[in-house]
Amino acid sequence: MAKPNAKAPDKSVTIYCKKCQQILFKYKKGGKGALIKCFKERITKDYTTENCTCPQCNSVFARDTLVRGTPAFKFIGGKVWFK
DSSP: OOOOOSSOOSOEEEEEETTTOOEEEEEEOOSSSOOOEEEGGGEEEEOOSSTTBOTTTOOBOEEEEEETTEEEEEEOTTSEEEO
C-alpha cells in the first residue's frame, strides 16, 4: 500500500483523553473522517510522558504500531476525542 502523504495537511486538531479531558497531542489531520490512527511524524506537540498513556489518569488510549510501513498510534475506540 502507499505511504501517507509526505506533505503535512493544513488542518491542525487537538486530541483529548475522553476520561479526564487532558490534552494529549496537537496533530496535523488530513480529511474529515473519524480519528482512527495518528502518524507519529504528523504530531506537532506531544503532551504525554509515557507512550500511549494519559499523563493525568494513566489510562491507555492507543497501541504503538506500523501503518503502511510508517510508525503510528492506533487509537482504542472511545478513549479519545478531538476538536
